[in-house]
Amino acid sequence: GALVYQYPRRTICKSGTSMRMECQAVGFQATSVAWYRQSPQKTFELIALSTVNSAIKYEQNFTQEKFPISHPNLSFSSMTVLNAYLEDRGLYLCGARGQGYNNQAPLFGEGTRLSVL
Amino acid sequence: AQKVTQTQTSISVVEKTTVTMDCVYETRDSSYFLFWYKQTASGEIVFLIRQDSYKKENATVGHYSLNFQKPKSSIGLIITATQIEDSAVYFCAMRSSNTNKVVFGTGTRLQVLP
Numbered sequence: 001g002a003l004v005y006q007y008p009r010r011t012i013c014k015s016g017t018s019m020r021m022e023c024q025a026v027g028f029q030a031t032s033v034a035w036y037r038q039s040p041q042k043t044f045e046l047i048a049l050s051t052v053n054s055a056i057k058y059e060q061n062f063t064q065e066k067f068p069i070s071h072p073n074l075s076f077s078s079m080t081v082l083n084a085y086l087e088d089r090g091l092y093l094c095g096a097r098g099q100g101y102n103n104q105a106p107l108f109g110e111g112t113r114l115s116v117l
Numbered sequence: 118a119q120k121v122t123q124t125q126t127s128i129s130v131v132e133k134t135t136v137t138m139d140c141v142y143e144t145r146d147s148s149y150f151l152f153w154y155k156q157t158a159s160g161e162i163v164f165l166i167r168q169d170s171y172k173k174e175n176a177t178v179g180h181y182s183l184n185f186q187k188p189k190s191s192i193g194l195i196i197t198a199t200q201i202e203d204s205a206v207y208f209c210a211m212r213s214s215n216t217n218k219v220v221f222g223t224g225t226r227l228q229v230l231p
Contacts (some may be wrong), residue, residue: 044221
């Protein structure tokens with residue numbers, strides 16, 4: 001079946017340092033990958049949307065300089081949180097979607113929980 | 118802009134009963150998809166069921182079904198014969214057919230009690 005793996009599951013970094021998280025699509029071709037951050041209140045914030053053969057689109061309040069994303073092929077994407085601070089804490093989720101009628105809903109992994117000290 | 122609203126913050130039910138979770142949405146697009154996901158205690162987000170805007174028939178998958186009322190922009194999730202393992206946070210979401218962007222609601226926490 002189609003699955004999305006995300007790693008690491010949890011990470012702790014010192015304030016001002018950076019950390020990288022990865023997203024792997026298994027069983028389907030991830031033509032579209034969206035990165036979200038979920039707040040402690042469970043609200044989803046879309047960080048950016050990456051679609052194959054298109055430029056990565058960042059949402060307001062999120063920039064490539066802070067959250068650089070790579071989507072080099074149809075099975076992998078990564079995002080780095082640069083210079084992480086307390087406000088960057090949260091659960092980061094990767095939602096990947098393939099093409100075709102049966103792939104309308106993005107699939108998610110278990111997320112990467114970021115703590116900042 | 119699209120918006121998804123879940124007004125129920127938390128619901129508790131006794132197992133083996135039926136529960137309905139509400140969701141209303143806003144969009145100007147004529148073609149869109151509506152989704153329900155659940156988030157387990159570990160944080161994992163699981164896709165449950167989807168409704169295509171052009172379909173009049175309510176979608177059903179296992180013990181999940183949808184109550185799609187298009188004139189009211191409403192897409193309720195119905196879980197029949199609830200089990201303890203159904204305890205989770207349930208999210209309603211939507212995506213227009215001409216975009217890859219998915220908009221989520223704020224979630225409804227379901228607790229199924231023995």
